[in-house]
Amino acid sequence: MSVHDLERDKRAARLATEPLVPAGPTTGFLAGTGASIRGVWQYRELLRLLVRRELKARYKDSVLGFLWTLIKPLAMLLVYYFAIGKFLGAERSIPEFAIYIFAGLTAWTLFSEIVSTGTGSIVGNGGLVKKIYLPREVFPLSVIGSALVNFFIQLAILYVATLLTGSPPGLDRLVFVVAGIAIILIWATAWAFLLSAVNVYLRDVQWLVEIALMVGFWASPIVYSWEQVSGQIGGTIWGDLYLANPVTIAVMYFQRGLWVAGSDKPQPTGLGVHAAAALVVGLILLWVFQRVFARLQANFAQEL
Amino acid sequence: MTGSPTVVRVQDVSKRFVIRKEKSLKERLVNFGRSNRHKEDFWALRNVNVEIGAGSTVGLIGANGSGKSTLLKLIGGILHPTSGTVEHRGRIAALLELGAGFHPDLTGRENVYLNASILGLTTKQTNKYFDAIVDFSGIEPFIDTQVKFYSSGMYVRLAFAVAVHVDPDVLLVDEVLSVGDEPFQRKCMDRIREFQSEGRTIIVVTHSMDQVADLCDRAIVLDHGNVEVDGDPIDALRHLRSDFEEMRREDISREQHDSLEPQTAARVTAVRITDHLGRPLDAITTGGDVDVHLDITADGTLDHPLIGVGIDNSLGQTVYATSTKMMQLAIPEISGSRSFTFRLPHLALNEGQYDITGTIYRTNGTEIHRYANGAPLSVETLGHSFGFIDVRATLLEHEDTSATVER
Numbered sequence: 001m002s003v004h005d006l007e008r009d010k011r012a013a014r015l016a017t018e019p020l021v022p023a024g025p026t027t028g029f030l031a032g033t034g035a036s037i038r039g040v041w042q043y044r045e046l047l048r049l050l051v052r053r054e055l056k057a058r059y060k061d062s063v064l065g066f067l068w069t070l071i072k073p074l075a076m077l078l079v080y081y082f083a084i085g086k087f088l089g090a091e092r093s094i095p096e097f098a099i100y101i102f103a104g105l106t107a108w109t110l111f112s113e114i115v116s117t118g119t120g121s122i123v124g125n126g127g128l129v130k131k132i133y134l135p136r137e138v139f140p141l142s143v144i145g146s147a148l149v150n151f152f153i154q155l156a157i158l159y160v161a162t163l164l165t166g167s168p169p170g171l172d173r174l175v176f177v178v179a180g181i182a183i184i185l186i187w188a189t190a191w192a193f194l195l196s197a198v199n200v201y202l203r204d205v206q207w208l209v210e211i212a213l214m215v216g217f218w219a220s221p222i223v224y225s226w227e228q229v230s231g232q233i234g235g236t237i238w239g240d241l242y243l244a245n246p247v248t249i250a251v252m253y254f255q256r257g258l259w260v261a262g263s264d265k266p267q268p269t270g271l272g273v274h275a276a277a278a279l280v281v282g283l284i285l286l287w288v289f290q291r292v293f294a295r296l297q298a299n300f301a302q303e304l
Numbered sequence: 305m306t307g308s309p310t311v312v313r314v315q316d317v318s319k320r321f322v323i324r325k326e327k328s329l330k331e332r333l334v335n336f337g338r339s340n341r342h343k344e345d346f347w348a349l350r351n352v353n354v355e356i357g358a359g360s361t362v363g364l365i366g367a368n369g370s371g372k373s374t375l376l377k378l379i380g381g382i383l384h385p386t387s388g389t390v391e392h393r394g395r396i397a398a399l400l401e402l403g404a405g406f407h408p409d410l411t412g413r414e415n416v417y418l419n420a421s422i423l424g425l426t427t428k429q430t431n432k433y434f435d436a437i438v439d440f441s442g443i444e445p446f447i448d449t450q451v452k453f454y455s456s457g458m459y460v461r462l463a464f465a466v467a468v469h470v471d472p473d474v475l476l477v478d479e480v481l482s483v484g485d486e487p488f489q490r491k492c493m494d495r496i497r498e499f500q501s502e503g504r505t506i507i508v509v510t511h512s513m514d515q516v517a518d519l520c521d522r523a524i525v526l527d528h529g530n531v532e533v534d535g536d537p538i539d540a541l542r543h544l545r546s547d548f549e550e551m552r553r554e555d556i557s558r559e560q561h562d563s564l565e566p567q568t569a570a571r572v573t574a575v576r577i578t579d580h581l582g583r584p585l586d587a588i589t590t591g592g593d594v595d596v597h598l599d600i601t602a603d604g605t606l607d608h609p610l611i612g613v614g615i616d617n618s619l620g621q622t623v624y625a626t627s628t629k630m631m632q633l634a635i636p637e638i639s640g641s642r643s644f645t646f647r648l649p650h651l652a653l654n655e656g657q658y659d660i661t662g663t664i665y666r667t668n669g670t671e672i673h674r675y676a677n678g679a680p681l682s683v684e685t686l687g688h689s690f691g692f693i694d695v696r697a698t699l700l701e702h703e704d705t706s707a708t709v710e711r
Binding site: 004007008009011012014015016018019020021022023043045046049050052053056057060061127128129130131132133134298299301302 | 308309310311313321358359377378379380381382383384389390391392393394396398400401404405407409410414417418421422423426427450473501502503504
């Protein structure tokens with residue numbers, strides 16, 4: 001008996017013990033969730049490589065390379081600092097305005113980057129989706145990885161900046177930052193799942209997302225303060241609606257966690273309850289949108 | 305194959321594609337409610353049942369658009385059946401496009417890791433195979449160059465090298481077995497044979513009939529989404545060839561019908577084979593002489609036609625063909641019926657069944673009529689060899705040879 005025959009028999013014997021499994025993803029609502037998680041877990045190494053590909057390829061062949069990830073938010077910071085802080089005078093009611101903006105910007109950039117890049121992630125990886133079966137969740141998920149890398153670099157800069165201004169946040173405030181990150185990640189991932197899947201069928205979605213994100217930027221207290229908003233719509237239904245936005249909650253948590261100079265500024269009442277609700281609703285939404293994604297992905301390969 | 309476990313089971317699978325003519329939100333809203341008018345159903349597969357056992361090599365063949373690639377994608381889980389179930393066991397690797405997932409800005413090395421991971425290898429496994437992959441691809445000096453600077457040959461070499469080093473139980477292959485230059489192709493085929501001997505299952509979509517005849521132990525002919533033939537590759541190929549022949553004839557007759565200038569019709573009415581004395585013949589001993597007579601009838605006068613004769617083996621592969629053009633002979637004209645004789649001396653064919661085909665062409669080389677499989681010819685040999693031709697090989701004995709050779 002040759003080596004090959006032996007191998008052949010061993011393979012046949014092993015295969016005979018394995019169960020027949022349906023090809024492709026499971027679409028069932030409950031059973032499918034487990035299958036999706038297992039699938040992504042199996043491909044966790046690919047996820048890591050996709051994140052690296054994303055980061056490496058993005059600034060390849062540019063002289064400054066990775067520095068560009070820093071230059072863009074810094075430029076935005078400067079523009080808002082001068083235009084809104086100095087010229088429009090927002091600075092007068094907000095101490096350490098630069099820290100304030102950068103805290104909000106850092107949180108917002110994380111959210112918007114995951115949502116906008118995530119929306120295009122399936123279409124952008126169409127070549128792969130059409131030719132090889134993988135749990136397609138890895139594409140929107142890989143976006144989160146690269147967005148997080150950028151995010152933590154910005155966060156580090158922000159922390160250094162608070163050291164320079166002489167008011168670094170204490171460890172007791174860390175819980176706000178962590179909660180803020182959690183809310184943003186859950187909600188951004190949920191939307192990335194839904195939008196990336198819908199975008200395959202309706203390409204208008206990516207343009208719609210662009211506009212929605214622009215509106216969303218101004219709908220959170222990033223370059224202005226809650227104090228200024230509550231004066232206008234506080235206590236009305238509009239105020240409640242404003243506070244129902246999970247990104248607004250996350251941004252405020254970020255500011256509370258990192259912007260020490262503003263500790264005595266007024267906070268909306270019941271922010272903690274809002275945050276808890278945002279987490280719970282976000283998790284439910286994440287699950288529902290992932291199931292929608294799993295249902296829609298069956299036809300990705302033929303729609304692309 | 306009875307003892308081997310089933311690795312792929314396709315049960316009553318149909319696949320419908322909806323061809324939509326609009327893609328944007330505006331068009332959908334405008335056409336909302338009457339969107340059926342903007343849809344077209346297309347059944348790529350209908351009620352297909354296939355069961356594939358471990359260790360077999362199956363060829364999916366058929367004309368363009370017959371659904372073979374769709375079936376392969378369904379097996380790979382890339383597409384979902386509209387109805388029916390597709391099940392498999394073991395690790396499946398799909399090679400539907402070489403280098404899918406290669407990123408042009410990354411180096412060859414980085415792409416190897418990425419691509420291997422896409423095909424299901426862990427980084428640790430890739431580390432183990434990395435040298436073998438690079439070695440197989442033969443592009444070692446360029447492995448740290450960005451793949452966008454690769455030639456297309458280097459690109460597919462690297463991609464194929466990665467693909468054959470993942471360790472699949474079932475390999476799905478779509479028209480990618482003929483890449484690179486000839487030495488590389490040979491390497492690929494050797495690798496595929498190694499896969500076969502290791503008991504891996506290979507499902508291949510191809511238009512190369514030689515490949516099917518050569519590699520597969522089973523072939524499935526698809527036609528407009530239905531399984532026409534499922535079984536022995538030789539039967540399947542014969543069936544497919546006769547289908548193609550029919551399609552070609554229809555094309556030719558349509559062309560002749562459509563063409564504005566009236567063209568002279570001509571036919572090869574008979575193909576006969578005889579010995580040099582004119583006695584009919586259907587079998588020879590290898591090395592024998594054969595006269596092939598082609599009877600040709602033209603409706604009118606055909607100027608400077610070309611006439612060809614060919615010998616096909618039982619798999620339909622052409623083992624020999626020639627024409628008056630290749631022989632640099634000129635026939636001034638044919639009018640009415642005429643007979644031509646090609647003498648084929650010393651036909652050193654190997655044992656087997658052959659078919660003689662006669663063809664008549666216009667001066668420019670377009671075919672007027674082909675009489676396929678016009679006459680059968682069986683060839684006998686002593687059975688001392690295999691391959692296309694029979695050669696009377698001898699072993700020369702040297703005095704210093706220590707081994708003795710006995711008959």
